[in-house]
Amino acid sequence: MSSPSGPAELQDLVDTVADLTGAPATLEDRDLHLVASSGHDDVIDEVRRSSILRRRSDPAVQQLFAGFGIARATAPLRIPGDPAAGRLARWCLPVRWRQVTYGYLWLLDPHGRVRAEQLERVHDVLDVVAATLATRARAADRTTWAVGELLSADAGARARAVEELRRDGLLTASVQVVALAPVGGGPAGAVNAWLLPRAVLTAAVGRRAALVVPTPLAGTEVAARAAAALAPQHPGGVAAGVSAAVTAAEAHTGWRQADAALRAGGAGVREWERLGALRLHALAGPTALAEVVRDERARRLLAADPELVETARTYLDLAGSAQRTAAALSIHRQTLYHRLRRVQEVSGYDLGSGADRLALHLALVLAPPDPARTPDGEP
Secondary structure: OOOOOOHHHHHHHHHHHHHHHOOOEEEEEOOOEEEEEOOOOOOOOHHHHHHHHHOEOOHHHHHHHHOOOOOOOOOOEEEOOEHHHOEOOEEEEEEEEOOEEEEEEEEEOOOOOOOHHHHHHOHHHHHHHHHHHHHHHHHHHHHHHHHHHHOOOOHHHHHHHHHHHHHOOOOOOEEEEEEEEEOOOOOOOOOOHHHOOOOOEEEEEOOEEEEEEEOOOOHHHHHHHHHHHHHHHOOOOEEEEEOOOEEHHHHHHHHHHHHHHHOOOOOEEEEHHHOHHHHHHHOOOHHHHHHHHOOHHHHHHHOOOHHHHHHHHHHHHOOOOHHHHHHHHOOOHHHHHHHHHHHHHHHOOOOOOHHHHHHHHHHHHHOOOOHHHOOOOOO
């Protein structure tokens, strides 16, 4: 049997295991990210359903199964069901290559119909699955450090990373860099690489998740897929920033651009090339930027009624259009005019002055009062 090279071939192998055993099969890598799953007819429980929908096992389920010794298992392991918890019995087949576990193949078997001879029958298929996961995992281990170096501020480290990645055929002439982080702060966690094109390189840089996307792949599409993969782990949402196309040697510049785009707002994907004045995020961290753009007038407004702050921001975002602002805030236009007068009285800004409008808009956009608007922390 020839060695497969990617998720499509692994899907075929998982389907083959399901056919040979008569049981719904699910393949997860060593980080319990979903790789492939067969059909299940009517045989399914919440564990399998959640794994398929979330594209990874729930942390509580991971801890539960770890307690059965799956990480140490070298042979098929029977996991009992728990009817009260809605969990069906299943087999765990460790996916091992040269005495190292690279993943797990799960067989849902609530009625104990999968026999020892059927498990023996899938041994050769499991070897091919193991070889494929091992190849992918070892390649990822070799490149993770190089991606971190590629995006670092150390010119010497960047040069070494470019040489290493080019020697392995992993870098194209130009790339886009993507930064991802949960809204409100905290570490992003690992992106499920099985959901991304194989040519995309991934790494963790601080609390961010970083992707290096080679051309001709579209960075915004890859960023959206990665954000969707992380979303189940972060109920508050995931923010993603995408750099302009840069040369591999300029990837650090791309990283700064991507991080600036990420910090320019809340959940969603933003592109450096569409940031406009928000590109100033690339020059300083959020604390330093707030010190620069918040004058005493801005501080007075930010300490006032949040309703006035939101009104001012919406009004300036909509280019001073009273009609569109009133509609966006679902208020009468006279109510809007009253609030805008209060904004001027409280802060001291003159909304009829272009310079004052610019200063206030920068203060509200570059240093928003709500920490949930942007991922916190430095790049």
